[in-house]
Amino acid sequence: MENKYVIAVLVSNISGVLSRVSGMFTRRGFNIDSLTVGETESSGFSRITISFHGDDDIKERILQQLQKLHDVREVEVLNANDTVIRELLLIKVRNKSESRQDIMTAVEIFRSKIVDYSPTALICELTGETSKIDAFIELLKPCGIMEMCRTGIVAVERGDNCLKTVK
Amino acid sequence: MMISGAKIVVETLIEQGCDTVFGYPGGQVIDLFDELYDARDRVHHILTAHEQGAAHAADGYARSTGKVGVVIATSGPGATNLVTGIATAFLDSVPMVAVTGNVSCSQIGRDSFQEVDIVGVTMPITKHNFIVKNIEELADIIRMAFKIAKSGRPGPVLVDIPKDIQTAKCEFEAKAQPVIPYPIIYAPEDKLRKAVELIDSCSKPYIYFGGGIITGKASEALISFSEKLNAPMGCSLMGLSAVSCEHPNFLGMQGMHGHFASSVAEDEADLIIALGVRFSDRATGNTKRFGKNSKIIHIDIDGAELQKNITAYLPIRGDILDALERLTAMVKDHNNPEWAARIDALRIEELKRTESALKIRHSKDCENCYVKCSHSDAPEDEYLAPYDIIDTLSAAAPENIIVVTDVGQHQMWTAQRYPLKKPRTFLTSGGLGTMGYGIGASIGASIATGKHILLFTGDGSFGMNLNELATAVTNQIPVVIVIMNNGVLGMVHQIQSLFYNKRYSNTVLSRKTDFVKLAEAFGAKGIHCSNTQELKAAAEEAFSYNGPFVIDCAVDCNQLVLPTLPPGGSIDNIITEIK
Numbered sequence: 001m002e003n004k005y006v007i008a009v010l011v012s013n014i015s016g017v018l019s020r021v022s023g024m025f026t027r028r029g030f031n032i033d034s035l036t037v038g039e040t041e042s043s044g045f046s047r048i049t050i051s052f053h054g055d056d057d058i059k060e061r062i063l064q065q066l067q068k069l070h071d072v073r074e075v076e077v078l079n080a081n082d083t084v085i086r087e088l089l090l091i092k093v094r095n096k097s098e099s100r101q102d103i104m105t106a107v108e109i110f111r112s113k114i115v116d117y118s119p120t121a122l123i124c125e126l127t128g129e130t131s132k133i134d135a136f137i138e139l140l141k142p143c144g145i146m147e148m149c150r151t152g153i154v155a156v157e158r159g160d161n162c163l164k165t166v167k
Numbered sequence: 168m169m170i171s172g173a174k175i176v177v178e179t180l181i182e183q184g185c186d187t188v189f190g191y192p193g194g195q196v197i198d199l200f201d202e203l204y205d206a207r208d209r210v211h212h213i214l215t216a217h218e219q220g221a222a223h224a225a226d227g228y229a230r231s232t233g234k235v236g237v238v239i240a241t242s243g244p245g246a247t248n249l250v251t252g253i254a255t256a257f258l259d260s261v262p263m264v265a266v267t268g269n270v271s272c273s274q275i276g277r278d279s280f281q282e283v284d285i286v287g288v289t290m291p292i293t294k295h296n297f298i299v300k301n302i303e304e305l306a307d308i309i310r311m312a313f314k315i316a317k318s319g320r321p322g323p324v325l326v327d328i329p330k331d332i333q334t335a336k337c338e339f340e341a342k343a344q345p346v347i348p349y350p351i352i353y354a355p356e357d358k359l360r361k362a363v364e365l366i367d368s369c370s371k372p373y374i375y376f377g378g379g380i381i382t383g384k385a386s387e388a389l390i391s392f393s394e395k396l397n398a399p400m401g402c403s404l405m406g407l408s409a410v411s412c413e414h415p416n417f418l419g420m421q422g423m424h425g426h427f428a429s430s431v432a433e434d435e436a437d438l439i440i441a442l443g444v445r446f447s448d449r450a451t452g453n454t455k456r457f458g459k460n461s462k463i464i465h466i467d468i469d470g471a472e473l474q475k476n477i478t479a480y481l482p483i484r485g486d487i488l489d490a491l492e493r494l495t496a497m498v499k500d501h502n503n504p505e506w507a508a509r510i511d512a513l514r515i516e517e518l519k520r521t522e523s524a525l526k527i528r529h530s531k532d533c534e535n536c537y538v539k540c541s542h543s544d545a546p547e548d549e550y551l552a553p554y555d556i557i558d559t560l561s562a563a564a565p566e567n568i569i570v571v572t573d574v575g576q577h578q579m580w581t582a583q584r585y586p587l588k589k590p591r592t593f594l595t596s597g598g599l600g601t602m603g604y605g606i607g608a609s610i611g612a613s614i615a616t617g618k619h620i621l622l623f624t625g626d627g628s629f630g631m632n633l634n635e636l637a638t639a640v641t642n643q644i645p646v647v648i649v650i651m652n653n654g655v656l657g658m659v660h661q662i663q664s665l666f667y668n669k670r671y672s673n674t675v676l677s678r679k680t681d682f683v684k685l686a687e688a689f690g691a692k693g694i695h696c697s698n699t700q701e702l703k704a705a706a707e708e709a710f711s712y713n714g715p716f717v718i719d720c721a722v723d724c725n726q727l728v729l730p731t732l733p734p735g736g737s738i739d740n741i742i743t744e745i746k
Contacts, residue, residue: 016298019287019290020290023290024291060474061471061474064475067470068469068470068471069295070294070295070315
């Protein structure tokens, strides 16, 4: 059965580590839906958040292959029901008088923010789960999207469940 | 003491127990070779003809001893020439450390002369790799490379060292001991108990083992286990030599070109106990059909191999020696007369079916063959049957000689036929199937063990790296090189013959190479054989000669490796005879 998975991977913060992780996916024929990487509270480690879809077998194989990489400290599948998942969107739309009100309404309802305003274009910023971002983009389509950029998801489990930095 | 990076490399290699390195110098490793010159009485450098040969030699050194093989090459083409050798070691889980030079850090990324991103290139074919950008880290990175190479499931590790790191100086103190591998992972008790339940309730057990038994030093434990279960055993290509061919429970290699009895026994078993294997497609045939009559217990040290190719009923991660010893202690004695009788019947059936393989297949005119090869006119009595070649050589060879092969038909014939009795006496490129592996591996194995080597090769495979004959002559390597010379690229030729309507596209070599003269030109000995008497005499001479000795054996190109499976086939489609 196909599922959507979000995994958090704690890796040594050294050059080439992203290539190793993404290279493993390419090499083994697994698909990545989204991948984000950033530093963590301890400077020696980076945290990669990867979302992908597949069946349980695929998920297990991905976890096992990731754990084999020397630079990978910890891998965990995040529990979908108990995880805060966020994505950031920056979207530039045409600033036209006939659609401005629609944009404003969407911004208000989605609790988005207008972060740049010029006579011809405006930029909205939105954070939220992937489905919320998708819905917002859908709403802005008729207004004329000029360009957009989304970060891919970052995720942290609720409560005191943490990824350990010691292998 | 402040010493140069190049000296640190050499001192750390020695510290890690390395007595021999294989390699080839070049612009970006001159400093390293300069230090090797000073250390030449402590670490022996073998100069090969090509970096690929050096990588295979390091591989042969490692496979024949279990120690880490070390290879050194320069940047750019030197490094890329290692790639096939590293991939070969990776696919067959061989511990190896490859050291490459690179251009100075400031020159990296500028497409400098002989610059290549070898770390990027070898990422998917190494367990891990490093580029050293800080002299302070150099010694520990090399130590870590050894640690990774020999821990758990072994494999190759590459360390890329820019030239300025080799010339920079740094404080260094050698460690008293080589690095210790990561802690051994033991199979969980509850999983083993479950395994015991399955084993004790089955009536037709079958043991399928692989290279993990050799790496895990578990041959004796495996034999005790099999004897307590009275279970037949078969193995993958990599498992060969782990168990003596004379053991009554051993049925031989299974799979695509494996023994009929082991492949069928596995199919009819109600429990397959898979030990240190990765269920390669060559061993399983069509995975959807594989093991459909049985439950599978799969034990391996590499968790990523569990449930990868085959979904086992009970996957267990853990050290194979420990798991086998605990299992043997826990299971009850088994005696399944019906199953034993069935196995005996399969052996008899196999004997009948292989009779035809012992005969010379010769047709004066290859039907529908688009290219007329030189062989088709020769009379029948000028050819040797592959099994006869192997039998004659094994009769003449010293006990427990290390047998090396290249890749192709000769490899499968040797795997099927050669009476292997001791672990680490059979070196072959199983996973990658690297033609040209044999001569380099023979050199490495001979240097590591100081023993005579028997290499079976084909005219195709030998042609790939025959330049290493020069290395063998220089170093007076006692290797008997048996070329099964059939004038074709036999394995592909066979597939074209059986499944491509005899359209022999580019597999008929039509070469005029005289291997005897070629051997002599290199300074080796050579002899041509076209019948068993000649071969017997040649073999005797070859094993008493201290150096490379080439025996060129005429084999008919219609000789097939049987059994075989059609592409995508399974045990249901096994072909044991061609009329």
